[in-house]
Amino acid sequence: MSVTARHTDTDAEERVRPGWWDEPFQVFQTNLREIDAGLDVEGTLDAVQEHGANVWLLNVGGILSHYPTALDVQTRNPHLAERPGGDLVGDALTAARRRGVRLLARMDFSKVAPALADAHPEWCFVSPSGERQEFEGLVSVCPSAEYYQRRIFDVLDEVLDRYDVDGFFFNWFGFNEVDYAGRVHGVCHCAACRAGFAEHTGLDRLPDRAGEPGYREWRGYATATINALTTRVRAHIAARRPDAGLILGTAADVLFHEANNAMGRPLWPYATGEAVSALRSAQPGKPVMVNAVAFWDMPYRLADEQPEMLSQYLAQAISRGANPSTYIMGPTDGIAYAGLSAAAAVTRFHRDHRREYTGLAPAAEVGLVRPDPLDDDGRFGTGTAEHRGLLTGLVERHVPFDVVPAGVLEALSVDRFRVLVLPDVPSLSPGAVEALERFVLAGGSLVATGRSGIRADGSVVEWFPGLRVTRVDADRETLKSSYVQLDQSAQVEGAVLVPRPGRHHRLAWRPDAALRHGLVERAPYGPPEKAYGHVPGAEFACGSRRHGAGTVLQLPWTAGTAYHDTRLTRLRDLVVDLVVERLVDRPGGRLPITVDGPEQLEVVVGRSAAGLVVHLLNHSGQRGNGFGPVVPLRDVVLRATGLAGRPARALAGTATVLDDGDDLVVRIATVTELEVVVIEDEGGSRA
Template sequence: MLHEHEQGSASTDTKTWWQRPYRMIQTNLRQPDALVDQKMLARQVKDFGADVLLYNIGGIFAFYPTRLELHAVNPYMKGDALGDAIEAAHSEGLALVGRFDMSKATRIAYEAHPDWFVHNARGESLEYNGTYQACVNGGWYQDYALQIISESLGKYDVDGVFFNMFGYTNFNYSGEYFGTCACANCQRRFHDMYGKALPLKEDFSDPSYADYLEFKDRTALELRSKVYKHIKQVAPKVAMTGYRGDSDLIRMETQRALERPQPEWAYQAGEQARWGRAYGRGKTMSSTSANFIDYAWRFTSETGAYQLARAAQQLANGATLDFYLLGVMDQDDRKAFPDTSRLFKWHRDNEQSYKGLSSGAKIALYSSHKSGMYRGRTASRTTAADAFRGAYRALVEARLPFDFVSDEIVDEDGIKALEAYEAIVMPNITCLSDAEAKAIDTWVSKGGVLLVTGETGFYDARGNRRERVALASVPVEGLPMQRKNMKGSYFRIADGELPLPGVGLLMLDEDYYVATPASGAETVLTLLPPQRFGPPELCFPDFESTLPGALVGAHGKGKAIYAPWHADALYYRDSLPDTRVFLTDLILRHIAPAPVKVKGRGSIELTIQRQQASGNILVHLVNFGGQRNNLYEDAPALHGLRLGVRGAGANGRALVSGQSVAAEGPADSEGYVWFDLPPVEAFEAVEFAPA
């Protein structure tokens, strides 16, 4: 796989690295790594196919000779590791991004200013292997970090900066719970903002806890903003990577933790890319893919197949390539290197095709930061914990291209954040601000198709229960009543109600919401409330209600559909294809045919992107056939796939296999031009000129 052609025309302007689809290698340097031959490291990174090297500057330990007394110098370093690394990187044409970790400091700083550091209610500092966790509201983060930035960026020609772990933590590296910071700075600042004392426990039963969640969010974003402004003063051309809040580009991290609850979430990489695309509004983004399996085993590597599965989802959803090593290139376990390096070189040769892409998806999945933050206040917090992932899976597994919409961007941009979409799915998005609700309602009235499930819009932006659903477009009166434990229930499917030949029942479990339909609402399916399931002699329907499985209401030129149950969470749990059909058909029947379709068997994610400058269409197919729960092996090639693309020209180029594809004939009645695809291994990217 990964057809290589002659060396591509990858840019060597190191200052603009972040304005194009870069290929980064993040080295997380250990103290002895300061002694490696920097020229050799830069050459290895370049030979790997990367064009950006992430290298330590300082924070916990300086990798340069600092004059700041409380900034500990790496005791292994001889000379100036950072200075040598920058010179070596630039001579190889690599951009160098400097890594700061301001989240901790050594004992030198702690003993001088213990008040800068996290202390819990018992007065204990959060110490780990001789490093001390800094408090967001203390002098290390708020002031000394800026001095470190001024000194290093004033002296060194780095091309970008990255900050590790910006914010609050209440666990140590070993995963042990430490409690929240109760230092004098936190007490004072919280009191200034909310007029009360810090919460005593991290639980919504504490009257200060909801405020504390907002406090952490706001103060961490404010600190990021302060650092961003400082960097722009000290070194205006240096790009700052970030996540939420101020940044020039978005950088996230894809990794596993062995203790995470099963089943495996195979879509982590794609989920982050979709979030970054929605939140970043056009910013370049990547999500660095850890080479290792977990923090405690930083030298046991994932398979190459897993690296490809992550990268394929990232490229398919607008993120670029980023690979994360603990240490430098001389790893003990290099099994993922051949696949990852081939991928990087392939991407270098095809960089032109990945420039300036935007999504061509017509469906969006609603991602809500505030619903995540205040979920613990909602009645569906346990039953619908997996609603979002269930909806994500339903869309991917139905092979529908989709993006995310971010609640924070809807709050800022209003309807502009929604206008690209024909349909939006809100999977138990419980907490909505009034501004969000208004923007969504307006979008529906202009012709949008909205699907909401469960308790969507039952709560305000802080998780307080509302009197009626926030969205006026949702066709119910007041607030539906939660009925728990629907085990043994079904919905009856009348003839032709769903495209499920030979299926007359759809199973229901967990919650059902008894709603009063708004006038004029249509209903879909009827509820068979909990039925007897033993002994067998009694297992026949003894009661059928007229309560619906979905309500469909017109709102202006659009439609809003309410599914008064957690079809999404049930799909996540049970993986029943019929439940997926319920979720997807309700929207598909009301919108135009998807921009791209694939025929043929296989576990495939399908996406479509457009390049504004050329008008080209770039279709990705990601093959999940090598994955079984948390095992990732080489995906068997998928043969005989047929791709239908609306608006494509007659010829395309499969960039991975290196083959041309030609249209079978003119566009069909729905506008699809059909192509036979060469075998698809880990992924394929097919580029078409417009018709």
């Protein structure tokens, strides 16, 4: 069965299906081993509810069934025989229903027992060298093949026939190019993948691994296959049990992100908030669940994560409108996870402020585009580094923003943002270019850096300030001792300069472009006796141009990457000042929300049933590759332009609310890990 025959129905993927998941919820996941079949369900539910959760995510089926399955495509947990009644799922559901706790079924269809794999080799993942993938006595199966495409529905039907579960979560639902040990197996070459890939792409040869010709097409095929299958699963569950949801990828009822740590992976401190923001921007009507992992990396499941790391995962999640979930291995009275108290504090905060989190949706006026990581010209993460550098800059300057995946630009609403930032996005589809132009014509402002708007042939999108590329400066030696000048000084020495590392596309500008930030060309930098000779250049690094009611600013240089690498704040401010300039470009223009506080304070703006909701996240605990205890941030002042007289309150600590002319001012005594300021739309009283 080919993926073309199972074509992806985009409308079906994105259609919102209402359910209990539309209200705020809190999850606790006990990921059970086969030896945990004797789980004390009452004791577990005590711990789940004490944690602040009202949903329990429990292993049910797939690799191992924790109920007495009658199907030959599952392996029954042999330890069930030691349990009175022999049915963990039935016991758990009965106890959960009595307490008013919802039960989610955790399913894992990624692997099967060797006997099943031997009987059905056509179900299995096949490496480019023709071998199947085995790990700890289990064999990986392929989403293109019959097990995923047909037989998992038999398992779902058996569960739905026997148990009134509230929904399903599918683990590891994808193509296993990498196994649990981190070993790269490459692209699946099973017969179903070969046929499906050829039909989907028109190409007759699968790539073996990432980086090879055809790999982008492979990822497109893999994504389409998973989305189409998810759509079928979701429809199947909805038809059988309308009040049961599916938690998975883009085609599910609830979108999912797992927040975890990994050995050898450098910390991206804003990863959880970025991921949730991107999901909410891509499908704004769907809820998101963030699963925060209580252990430190998969190979170290018995070692607990730093408590402050867990707190950060969940604080970032709820600030962007996601529902918190905490994930442990085994029973709640087993492995000692010291971080659970920190996770519980955020979970209970979310539970106790239901109104404030009901319908919480992103509301920032700045959109930051997240490039596709496959858009790369040899240095992996070039666009990613630019994005991360600019994201960090916006956080540090307290400019609220929401993340927009590059792949959803074609659906961009012209009135969603006032400013959109394009960080080194090299491949804009024609539909994305049209959507961006509509946005600008309607009055939006576009701030484009790096290759954004520049075509492969060196021409520039017609309504951008640039006309064509005249030269690309990317060689480190060429860039050494060259600068961008930020002021108007006629002399180089004494001028405000920033270094120019990275990649810079020099442009010939359109005649009506307004130019700024001159280039200072290379001159000797050593030995010291020869370090002179710089003169102001005749070229400029930045241009702006009106288009319709809006403006495009183009900085064809990777200033965000330079900031990511150097942390020179003048590099950061070069781009962030362009964003702020466009936000206040109106008579008497001021930023809608300003915060006077340290750079370690992130400002996230949303709207909910309670009104305007402003999260303040304290990132001062960031240290190297993790988080430790925060430094309390004192005397933080939030100003909301034009909102004088509105009722406002702080949810976590104490605050003083007063009017200053037309503005509302909230003075917050201390921000520890998290503070939330709620400004109501009308009614209420001052707190």
